[in-house]
Amino acid sequence: MRAIWKGALTFGLVNVPVKVYSATEDHDVSLHQVHNADGGRIRYQRICEIDGEVVPYQDIDKAYDDGEKTVVLTKEDLASLPSEKSREIDVVEFVPSEQVDLLLLDKAYYLEPDSASPKAYVLLRKTLEQTDRTAIVQFSLRQKTRLAALRVRGDVLVLQTLLWADEVREAAFPSLDEPVKISAKELELSASLVDSFASDFEPEDFTDDYQAELRTLIEAKLEKGDALDTSETFGDQEDEESGGEVIDLMEALRASVERTRAARSGSSKDDAPETKKKSSPKKKASKAS
Template sequence: MRSIWTGSISFGLINIPIKLYSAVEESSLDMDMLDKKDHSNIKFKRVNENTGKEVSFANIVKGYKVDDTYVVLEDADFEAADAVKTKTIDILNFAQEKEIDSIYYEQPYYLEPDKGAANAYALLRDALQASKKVAVTSFVMRNKEGLAILKPYKNVIVLNRIRWEQEIRETSELKLPPVSKTKAKEMDMANKLVEQLTEKFDISQYKDEYTDNLLKIIRDKAKGKKAAKPKLKVVHNQTDDLMSMLKASLETKKKKTS
C-alpha cells in the first residue's frame, strides 16, 4: 500500500507521527467509456472555455467567484486558513461510539506509526481498546478540514472520516408515518420476526455477488456466449393486512430452518 497523507496525532502533550492509507477499495469493475460505433476509448480533456484549447493540469489553479470576478487561491492561502491543522490530527475529546449515528460515517483510513512512534501509537490504540471509547478529531487533508473518529480495529488505529452536522439533510420534507400508529399485536409479531432473523453479524457471510456475476457475463461474452435473461419475481399487489404477512413470514422462516 502507498500512503496518501503524512502527519501526526496530537494526544495531550504526546505527538504521534503517522502515515495514512485508504482502508477500502472498490469491488466494482473498472469500466471504460467507448464510442458505440467503433469501440474507441472516450477521452476527456480540460479545455479553456474561451480559447477551446486544452490546458495541462500543471497550469490549472483554483478560484472562488466574488462579484463576477475569480479570486485565485494558492497552496499558501489554504495553509494560512489554519496552518497548524494541515499536518496534525487533533484529538478534541473522547466519546462512546454508540453516540455517533451511522449517518455521519463517510470514509475509513488506516493509520500506521511512522519511525520512532510505535510505542506512543500502541499506547493510544490500547487505551482506546480498554476504554471502549473513540477519539473525536479534526484535521485538514487536501485543503479541506474534516471531522473524524479514531478507533481500534484488530491491531490498527482506524481514522473514520465523519460528516459535519450541516451536511446532513433535514427529514421534514419527507412524507413519513407517525410513530405511534402501529397496533400492539402487529408490533409483537414484528418483534418475533426480528428475533427469529437475528444472528451474530459476520461480514464474511456477505459477498458482492453482482460484480462476480457481471464478470462471468463479460468472460462469457468474450467467448461469444450470450447471457441468459434472469427470471424476476415481480410483486404486483401489496396487501394492507400486515398481520397475515407477518405470520406468513414467520412460517416461511420456520420451514427453511426445519
C-alpha cells in the first residue's frame, strides 16, 4: 500500500505521527462507453467555451460565480488556506462508541505509526479499547475539512470519515405516521423467523453476484462475440416480481419460518456428525453496480 497523506494525531499535548492509507479498494469490472452503431470509444474533452480549444488538466483552475462576478481561484490560492496547510488530525472529543450513527460513516483509512517508537500510537489504541470510546477528530484532506471517527480494528487505528449532519436527509414518510397494531403472535413468529436466520457475520462468505455474472458474460462474449445467446450462458431468467402487498402477514411469517427450518434441517443432515456446523440460509451480496 502507498501512503496518501502524512501528519500527526494530536490530543492534548500528545502527538502521534502517522501515515494514512486507503483501507478499501474497488474490484468492479472497469467498463467504458462506446457508440452502439460502430463500437467507437466515447471520450470526453475539456473545451474552453471562449476559444474552443481543448484545455490540459494542468491548465485548469477553479472559479466561483455569484451571479454577477466570477472569482478565479488558482491552485496557489487554494494551497494558501491555513486549513489546507495543516498536517494535524485533531481529537476534539471522545464519545461512547454506540453514539456514532452508522449512517454517518463514509470512507475508511488505516493509520500507521510514523516514528521510531510506536509507543504513543499503541497507548492511544489501548486507551480507546479499554474505555470503549471513539475519538471524534477533525482534519483537512484534499481541499475539505473532514470530520471523522477514530476507532480500533485489531491492532490498527482506523480513521473513518463522517458525513456532516446536514448531509443526512431526514426520513419523513407519511405512511409511518399512522399507528400500526402488532399482535403478540405476529411478533413471536417474526422473532422465530429472525432466529432461523441467526448467524455470525463473516464478510468473506458473501460475494458480489452481479460482478461475477458480468465477468462470465464478458468471457463468453470474448469467445463467441455478438452471436452469444445469453440464455445458453445463464439459462432462461424470469423477472422477479416486486412491490407486491402481503395479504396475510401471519401466514407469510408462518410459511417463512417453516421453510427456513426445513432448509436448516436438510442442511444439517448433510453435515459430518463431528462438525455439527450450524447452517444458515444462503447468503447473497446486496451490492450491485
